[in-house]
Structure formats: structure tokens, C-alpha cells
Amino acid sequence: DQQVKQNSPSLSVQEGRISILNCDYTNSMFDYFLWYKKYPAEGPTFLISISSIKDKNEDGRFTVFLNKSAKHLSLHIVPSQPGDSAVYFCAASLNFGNEKLTFGTGTRLTIIP
Amino acid sequence: NAGVTQTPKFQVLKTGQSMTLQCAQDMNHEYMSWYRQDPGMGLRLIHYSVGAGITDQGEVPNGYNVSRSTTEDFPLRLLSAAPSQTSVYFCASSYMWNTEAFFGQGTRLTVV
Numbered sequence: 001d002q003q004v005k006q007n008s009p010s011l012s013v014q015e016g017r018i019s020i021l022n023c024d025y026t027n028s029m030f031d032y033f034l035w036y037k038k039y040p041a042e043g044p045t046f047l048i049s050i051s052s053i054k055d056k057n058e059d060g061r062f063t064v065f066l067n068k069s070a071k072h073l074s075l076h077i078v079p080s081q082p083g084d085s086a087v088y089f090c091a092a093s094l095n096f097g098n099e100k101l102t103f104g105t106g107t108r109l110t111i112i113p
Numbered sequence: 114n115a116g117v118t119q120t121p122k123f124q125v126l127k128t129g130q131s132m133t134l135q136c137a138q139d140m141n142h143e144y145m146s147w148y149r150q151d152p153g154m155g156l157r158l159i160h161y162s163v164g165a166g167i168t169d170q171g172e173v174p175n176g177y178n179v180s181r182s183t184t185e186d187f188p189l190r191l192l193s194a195a196p197s198q199t200s201v202y203f204c205a206s207s208y209m210w211n212t213e214a215f216f217g218q219g220t221r222l223t224v225v
Contacts, residue, residue: 009153036214043117043203043216044156089155100146100171101214103156 003027004092006104014112019077021107023090028071030092034101035064035075038087047088048075077109085111115139119204119217126194126224134189134220136204142215144207145187146171147179149200150219156203162187194224 005024013019023033031052036044050057050064050073057064063076077084087108091101120135138145146161158171162181176198178190187206191198201221207214 004155006155041218043205043218044214045216046213049213091156100158100161103148105153105155 002105003030004090004102004104006088006090006107008107009105010108010110012110012112013080015082016079019075019080019084019109019111021075021077021088021090021109023073023075023104025071025073025092027092027094027102028068029094030102032093033064033066033073034091034093035062036089036091036103038089038106044089080111082111082113085109117204117206117215117217119202119220121220122218124220124222126191126222128194128196128224130194132191132194134191134202134204134222136187136189136217137185138187138204138206138215139185140206140215141184142206142208143184144209144214145181146205146214147177147187147189148203148205149173150203151200159189159202191222196224198222199224 003026034049035047037047038044048059048062048064050066055066066073087106089106090104093101117138143164147159148156157173160179162168165184168179201219203219204217205214
């Protein structure tokens, strides 16, 4: 049973436009969410996180939005750059700091120059 | 600063062979974990450790063993390789479970 779902396996966006990556979860007890970015032949790297007490967190071009009632989070990248082309994983955990992460299946983002 | 180092980067095994994937970190992190990445499945947790001498099973532990004799090292052992274990394996370490986790570059394992 996939508790964290990324329903879009791939997404293509024009350079300079907004990229929106979506993630849905089924366990309402998840209270901390993270996004990781992965380039080919490399390990994932941490991008941004958000706790359930917030509905938005920004870091430069990256913003994560959390809608707890819909059990949905999204990652916005504005403006999109060619270096953003990668696979993006969302992850969730229970009880901040004390529980292991559950990862989604990933979305491959391609930025078109 | 090496971060998390995994060896080897590539490996081909025959069915039934055993091997150990090595993982070392130099950040003094207590939390270490092993994941496998398969197409359409995301990252699945195999085994994890919350400190030296303490290990536990993750989501897909069958066919794998781990030990944590030191804070730095967390090797993953395949006891008798099977084609279903063909995957890309990642080791990760972090200060806490869901603070920034640092991943190794991965080991691409093929079992024939």
C-alpha cells in the first residue's frame, strides 16, 4: 500500500515557467514532509521541507505548499531552469524526528530550453 | 568532506552468490539506512540503524542483513543473491530521521 503517491511519473516545462510537482498521502498522521532531488547516477539530495503546523515554506526559487485537509503537498519551482531537470521525490514521516521516512515513487522533471 | 561513501558503484552477481555493500559516513550521524530504488517503486527502506549496535528492519528486509559495529560504517549483506535483488541501492545518514539526509552515490547491482 503506497502511503505517499506521486501520480505524475514525468513532467515537461519550458525554461522560465513554473514547475509544479504534486504529492498525495493517505496517512493523516504524517506530520513532516520533505522533497529530495535526484540526478542520474547520483544519490538524492535534500531540497526543502515543511512541518504540518505550516502550510507554506519558501527557499529561493522553491516553495512547498501543504494542504492537510486534502492530504496533498506540492513543490513549485519558479522560474524553472535547465539544471532543475531531475527526478523529484516527496517523503513523509510521523512524529518529527522519531520516525523513518516513507518516499513517493518520484516525478521526472524535464526543463525544455 | 567525503559525506557518505558507498562501494562498489557497480556489481554483477550470479544467483546464489553473497556479497557486502559498503557504506561509510564521516559526519558522526547516528541514523543510517539502506534503500533500494526500483522503477515505479520509489525508494524503499531495507534496514536502518539509530546508532552503533542497534539495527532494525524496514519495509523490504528479506534477503538482506546489516550490522552497525561503529558509528561510521553500515554494511549491507546479501546472503544469497536473487534476480529480484537487481536494483540500485542507496545508503543514507542523518542527524535525525527527517532532518536532511545525506545519500551516497548508489550501487547498481545486477543479479543474473
